[in-house]
Amino acid sequence: MTAQFNIKNGPPRFSIMLALFNNNAEDGLRYVEFVISKNDETPTTIKVLISSLEREDGSGDSWNFGGTTDDLFGKKRLKIFGYFSSKNRTGVLYAGKQCVSCKAKGLMGSFCYKCGNPLN
Ligand SMILES: [Zn+2]
Numbered sequence: 001m002t003a004q005f006n007i008k009n010g011p012p013r014f015s016i017m018l019a020l021f022n023n024n025a026e027d028g029l030r031y032v033e034f035v036i037s038k039n040d041e042t043p044t045t046i047k048v049l050i051s052s053l054e055r056e057d058g059s060g061d062s063w064n065f066g067g068t069t070d071d072l073f074g075k076k077r078l079k080i081f082g083y084f085s086s087k088n089r090t091g092v093l094y095a096g097k098q099c100v101s102c103k104a105k106g107l108m109g110s111f112c113y114k115c116g117n118p119l120n
Helices: 013-021
Strands: 003-009 031-037 044-055 062-069 078-085 090-095
Touching: 013 031, 013 044
Parallel strands: none
Antiparallel strands: 003 031, 003 090, 031 044, 044 062, 062 078, 078 090
C-alpha cells in the first residue's frame, strides 16, 4: 500500500527548526502542521512530530524531513517522510515506511509489496 499526499501548506522554516530541536511537548512548539491532500480530495490538517531534517539543496528553503503523526489512518506514531519547500510551502508527504532494498515509499504493514523485503 502506498500513501502519497500533496502538501498544500505547511510551516515556515523556523517552525520546522524549533520542531526538530525543541523536545518539550507541553509548549506546543514540538509539532508542526501540514495541510495535505490525496489526489484532489478535501485537504486535511495533520500534526507532525519532526524527527529528522536534511537540506535537499543549497537554497536553505528545500528540505527532506521525517517524523511521525497520530492523525492518519487512525494509527499512533505513524512514520511519515517527505519533501517540503519552506519557500513555496508545498511538497510531498509519504505515510508509512520506505523499503531499504527497493526504495518503494509510503509502505505499511510488515513487508514491502514490491520486493517482499521485511520492513522495520
Ligand atoms: Zn521493497
